[in-house]
Amino acid sequence: MESTRNPQAVIDADTYSVRRTIHIQAPLDKVWRTVTEPALISQWFGQITLTGTGASALGTIGWPGERRVPIRVETFEPQSQVSYRWCNEEGPLPETVDEQRSTVFTFTLEATPSGTQLTVVETGFEHTSDPAQVMADHRGGWDGELDKLVALLERNA
Template identity: 85%
Template sequence: MANSQNPPAVVDADTFSVRRTIHINAPLEKVWRTVTEPELVSQWFGQLALTSVGAGALGTIGWPGERRVPIRVETFDPPSEVSYRWCNEEGPLPETVDEQRSTVFTFTLEQTPGGTRLTVVETGFEHTSDPTGLMADHRGGWDGELDKLVALLEGSS
């Protein structure tokens, strides 16, 4: 099956946010599991480790060769919305998520004919030391990471 063609992420400088909406040719429940279960998130995004399931779960996320950063599940509303708060700043990282040095990314899932619409919105860049640079960096990051999510789900459907 050919992968869905999805538009790139966009930066909204006025709201200090990055947004991307994609279509995935996979059932809603399967997409939900792949954006919430650490062993599945780790197959397409960063290596995620969480202490528990649901809102308030704490943990870390990281990529090979990079440091692990603190992460916390902010909202958990199966199977339609989950959000994570994570630290993005350069320099020494706090041991837990620092409200002043973090952004929140929210996945919203909607069932559509033939699959699932997933929207990610990352907010809070105005609280970082380099909002413009981080928004540009994360825009590219969401393009690459969500393309991997689509490839994973559509390649195994």
């Protein structure tokens, strides 16, 4: 089966946010686990470690050849919504998530007759040193990472 084609992420410069809504031909519970369980997140996104579960779980996330950054689960509404706050600034990283140097990305899931609709919205780019550039980088990142999520879930559906 060929992976579902989805629209690309969009930037809203007025609200300093990046948004992408995709459809995945997989059941909601499977998509939920794949965006909340570290072992599954690490199969399509960055290598993540978390201590604790649910809201306030702390950890780090990183990609091969890049530094690991602090991450914290902000909200956790099972089968519906999860959000993560992570640091996005260049330079020395704080030990924990710095509210003034971070953005928040939220996954919202909704069951559909043929699978799951997932929307990611990342906000807080006004707190970065170069909002336009960071939003452009993350727009491209969400396109690539969520395409990997769709391919992983639909391949294993």
